[in-house]
Amino acid sequence: MSAMSPFRPAPRRLRQLAVSVPLSLALLGGGLPASAEDVASPSDSAQDARQSTDLPLDELRTFAEVFERIKRTYVDQVDDRTLLKNAMRGMLEGLDPHSAYLDQEDWQDLRENTDGEFGGIGIEVGTGDDGQLTVIAPIDDTPAARAGLQPRDVILKIDNTPLDGLSMSESVKLMRGEAGSRIRLLILSEGADMPREVVLERAIIKSSSVSQRLLDPGYGYLRISQFQSATGDEAHTALARLREDNDGEPLKGLVLDLRNNPGGLLSAAVEISDLFLSSGRIVYTEGRLPDSELSFSAKPDTPAGGTPLVVLINGGTASAAEIVSGALQDQHRAIIMGTDSFGKGSVQTVMPLGNGDGLKLTTALYFTPSGRSIQAEGIRPDVEVVRGRLERDTRRDFSVREADLEGRLDNANAASESASSKAPDSPVVAESDYQLGEALNLLKGMNVLGRSAALKATVPTSDE
Incomplete structure (x- = not known):
């Protein structure tokens, strides 16, 4: 979901927003015709079967031979169900980067991702400088906000599981669960000497896109x-x-x-x-x-x-x-x-x-x-417009203006204009996000050109 090679769009993406936004399997744009529950009509498979009745017997024999050799000689024992699921995954992954076999967990993740709803406690989390799971912000009107969780709180344990050595994705899975179920967090707040335990009840969290x-x-x-x-x-x-x-x-x-x-x-x-x-x-x-x-x-x-x-x-x-x-x-x-x-x-x-x-x-x-x-x-x-950064020139301008002269006449409208006008946000926008700043400048330019054209159409020329 971030910028990736066009030849390898990963089916999963790790987000910084782990609990508030579904972290899961995403359709790398997987455009669903209507919803995550679209199904093929029952006649589809029958139609395809009629189109091709000849089975590749040699390849099927080879498949059975490979299956049997893995069963007999692989270093670890593998059950038939695992081998067959892996074979199905391989069939789909060999088609294109976006076709996939979804186990029940992936299926649920996909549903949550497209619906924007999941069972959780309502916090955005990230990894701190020391690698610990840290609260970025609680979401308003969620169990985490009502329990008083604050930014920079460090989560040490989820229920009885220490988080040392767990990835953020694994930690997030522990926090998510069925609405109404209880979860215990061991929290170390910034400046506190000792951690405290917080018991929360999961609720349906709606993520906004x-x-x-x-x-x-x-x-x-x-x-x-x-x-x-x-x-x-x-x-x-x-x-x-x-x-x-x-x-x-x-x-x-x-x-x-x-x-x-x-x-x-x-x-x-x-x-x-x-x-x-x-x-x-x-x-x-x-x-x-x-x-x-x-x-x-x-x-x-x-x-x-x-x-x-x-x-x-x-x-x-x-x-x-x-x-x-x-x-x-x-x-x-x-x-x-x-x-x-x-x-x-x-x-x-x-x-x-x-x-x-x-x-x-x-x-x-x-x-x-x-x-x-x-x-x-x-x-x-x-x-x-490529991604960039705009930096202000902070060097002092030593040129003298009328407003700098002693005994100058003041502008009678200056006070009212400064009181009513709103400082433009565009220089700040351009410094933090150059592309966005350029987009804003373009919109302003479009408005200026539009007004100029309108003026030319309405103001009479000397020939008239």
Whole structure:
């Protein structure tokens, strides 16, 4: 889910946000046609069987021979079930990097990742300088917040298990569990001489995939970290909050940040695109089976249809995030800025199996409105801006200005202007995030050019 080699997208990603955001197996943008419970129709396997009735007998004999030799001669004894599951995993991993066999734990992780809900205590954790599991922040209105856990608290034990030697992923699994179950943490707070024990009751934790803020008066920022089932509703609410923060006035421009967004649900990507498009196709898919050929179009009701838009992407922008970027780019609705995206143009369908495990199988390719497949190509930005850092020149300016002269006349409007004006955030933004700063500058430039064109159209010339 971070920027990775296009030839090896890992099925799992270790996040710093271990408990509040599902840490688990992620579809590296695994665009699900509707939800994590999509299943193939019963006729699919029968249809495929009719297409190929000849079994490769020589290969089957070889498989049986390899199976038997492992059973007889491998250094450790391996049971038949383990060998067969490993064989199934190998079948899927040999197809493409995104098809996989999901055991029950992986299946549950996937469901939690796409639903954005899981049983836990509601803290963001990371690893401190000494390697210990450390609380970054408790999430509001969760068991951890109500119990008084604070940033920099060190977690020494979970129930009776010391955390020394455990990875953060393993520690997080110990903290997560069924809502209503109890968990004991041994906590060492900053400045305390002795650790204390805290008993918590796990609850359903909902992780948000959308955040927003004003960058400057009139200019909003909308960040989508992944595409979950609730992402469309969260983004709709975030846009309304941005307008409220802007004193109820429409935004002059919006930055949609999809950097390092690994994707997720295809349906959520369609909903996000529809927030900015009032007509036209968003995406379509093509596969071997008729039910894998889908097409999605925008609806007329568009909350942010007229807002100037810049979309930030990078090498970690994948799958569902590329669907949004490609749709807005093809329909000339937004300027895409940043660096080339990841290039995952395939759709995975998740199918439950009879033993409680699951199958994640690539079933289709998706295409942008103009017919582009971005598989192994990615979305190319309209404006390329590499990651960088802006540093202020702090050297003193020795030039003399009117305001420096003794006995000068003061500006009568200066006091009222300074009291009412809001200091722009853009220099600070540019210093901490150069790409975001450039996106904000571009939006401001678009507004200036737009106003200039309007003035030229309304102000009479000397010939008139």
